[in-house]
Amino acid sequence: ILNVEQSPQSLHVQEGDSTNFTCSFPSSNFYALHWYRWETAKSPEALFVMTLNGDEKKKGRISATLNTKEGYSYLYIKGSQPEDSATYLCAFSYSGNTPLVFGKGTRLSVIA
Amino acid sequence: NAGVTQTPKFRVLKTGQSMTLLCAQDMNHEYMYWYRQDPGMGLRLIHYSVGEGTTAKGEVPDGYNVSRLKKQNFLLGLESAAPSQTSVYFCASSYEGTHYYGYTFGSGTRLTVV
Numbered sequence: 505i506l507n508v509e510q511s512p513q514s515l516h517v518q519e520g521d522s523t524n525f526t527c528s529f530p531s532s533n534f535y536a537l538h539w540y541r542w543e544t545a546k547s548p549e550a551l552f553v554m555t556l557n558g559d560e561k562k563k564g565r566i567s568a569t570l571n572t573k574e575g576y577s578y579l580y581i582k583g584s585q586p587e588d589s590a591t592y593l594c595a596f597s598y599s600g601n602t603p604l605v606f607g608k609g610t611r612l613s614v615i616a
Numbered sequence: 617n618a619g620v621t622q623t624p625k626f627r628v629l630k631t632g633q634s635m636t637l638l639c640a641q642d643m644n645h646e647y648m649y650w651y652r653q654d655p656g657m658g659l660r661l662i663h664y665s666v667g668e669g670t671t672a673k674g675e676v677p678d679g680y681n682v683s684r685l686k687k688q689n690f691l692l693g694l695e696s697a698a699p700s701q702t703s704v705y706f707c708a709s710s711y712e713g714t715h716y717y718g719y720t721f722g723s724g725t726r727l728t729v730v
Contacts (some may be wrong), residue, residue, distance in 0.1 A: 524694075540719075548659075550720075552718065580717075600712070601666060607658060609658060
C-alpha cells in the first residue's frame with residue numbers, strides 16, 4: 505500500500521499570515537499529484553493536478569510546487585484569510601489507471 | 617448541473633441489515649470510486665470502476681460489493697452491516713484516470729451501524 509504523508513496534521517495561523525504544508529509521496533513510478541480543498545460539511549474540491557517535475561501551479565493566493573525526484577510537493581497560501589480554513593488533501597497515483605491514494609490532510613484554521 | 621449525487625445522505629442501520637448506497641453522475645465520466653472517511657484515517661478506497669460493467673477492489677473492500685450496470689451509476693452494497701462500517705462514504709468520478717483532471721466528489725453519506 506502506497507504511503508502519502510502530509511505535515512503538519514493541523515495548523516493555526518493569524519489572518520494575513522502566509523503558510524505552507526508538505527506532501528510526501530513515493531518518488532519511484534510517479535504519475536500525478538493532486539491537491540484538494542475540503543471545507544467542513546462539504547465535499548473535497550480539486551485545487552491542482554500536477555504531473556511534471558518542477559511544476560508550479562497557482563490559483564489566486566494559493567500555489568503549489570512539485571518535486572518528483574525527491575517525492576514532495578508544497579502548498580503555499582499567501583496572506584491567509586478566515587475563508588481559507590479547511591482541510592487540504594494531497595493525493596498521489598503511480599499510473600493513469602490506478603485510483604488516487606490520499607494523505608490524511610492538513611487542517612488549517614485561520615484566526616481573524 | 618448536478619455533478620455527483622449520493623443518496624441517501626444519512627442512514628442508521630442495525631447490525632446485520634443490508635443497504636445500497638447510490639452514486640449518480642451526469643458528466644459522462646468513465647471512472648467512478650467509492651471511498652470511506654474515518655477520523656484520523658483519511659480517505660480510503662473501497663472499490664472503483666474504470667467503465668460501465670467493470671469493477672475492481674481498492675484498499676478496504678471486505679464487507680462491500682459494487683455494481684456499475686450503467687455508466688452514470690455506481691452502487692455500493694453492504695450485505696450484512698457491521699459497526700466497523702460506521703463511516704462517511706464518498707463517491708467520486710473522473711473523466712479519465714488521474715493525469716489531467718481532478719476528481720469530482722459527491723456530498724457524502726453518513727452511515728451509522730448500531
